[in-house]
């Protein structure tokens with residue numbers, strides 16, 4: 001059929017208080033400066049930029065147990081949730097540019113508040129599913145999923161400025177791809193909840209095409225539903241994406257990373273995508289920063305119809321002598 005014209009809403013979420021490293025707050029503007037909006041437009045998308053969500057520090061934001069910066073992260077995610085909901089109500093596919101992965105709390109919450117039941121595809125070296133009681137670091141970018149999953153509700157205390165969050169994702173509607181650095185508590189949760197996961201071992205064993213086929217079979221087994229793709233740039237190998245806060249060797253190749261987005265795009269069900277953890281201060285050279293930012297841009301372009309074989313408009317014709 002006719003290629004669908006994607007309507008895209010861009011939201012910047014310069015979050016950095018979900019983790020300790022400066023620089024990740026520059027992600028949104030770096031990705032914009034690399035030409036994301038222009039490139040989306042060139043490939044036929046209708047693009048609207050909703051600007052950056054404000055995320056000012058809340059004063060006296062003392063740890064809650066070992067959870068760091070709870071009030072700042074909670075408040076910023078409440079704002080993000082409202083903005084993502086607005087983008088969805090306007091009928092656009094929402095792109096949230098991070099910022100650290102704690103932003104997934106607001107992004108998924110706001111998405112689900114408008115679209116209801118979602119399929120969540122979490123592409124990441126990490127599971128980001130520690131609860132406030134299992135977290136080994138207190139960094140909320142390692143915890144976002146624990147606040148969102150119905151089956152974990154009884155295991156999560158109410159954290160200051162988090163009481164607005166209603167769990168909105170079912171364990172059976174989640175698929176992880178790229179896992180290679182999972183904490184003990186996270187692994188217990190993944191197994192106990194029966195959450196579908198394709199670690200890097202499965203990517204090696206099955207190949208990325210089979211992983212994506214099984215991912216879609218799993219998510220759409222009961223019913224088709226809108227897809228939330230939460231893409232942590234550290235899923236890709238640090239040789240491709242070194243400018244990130246928690247790099248882990250043995251990651252996805254650039255080709256595997258892009259294949260994931262091409263496959264999700266062709267389902268026609270992509271409804272929101274997060275692109276997180278780009279941190280220019282973690283790149284040792286300008287080339288390392290550029291490689292990371294350009295990969296992030298290419299992954300997003302893959303979500304909205306860019307295919308590596310190339311394409312041409314239906315009315316294209318070559319000139320004749």
Ligand SMILES: N[C@@H](CSCCS(N)(=O)=O)C(=O)O
Nearest residue numbers: 101126130137139141142246
């Ligand atoms: N599992 C560790 C590291 S989590 C890394 C977070 S991210 N968003 O994947 O970079 C923790 O909980 O702090």
Ligand SMILES: [Mn+2]
Nearest residue numbers: 125126232234
């Ligand atoms: Mn990660």
Ligand SMILES: [Mn+2]
Nearest residue numbers: 101124128232
């Ligand atoms: Mn992550």
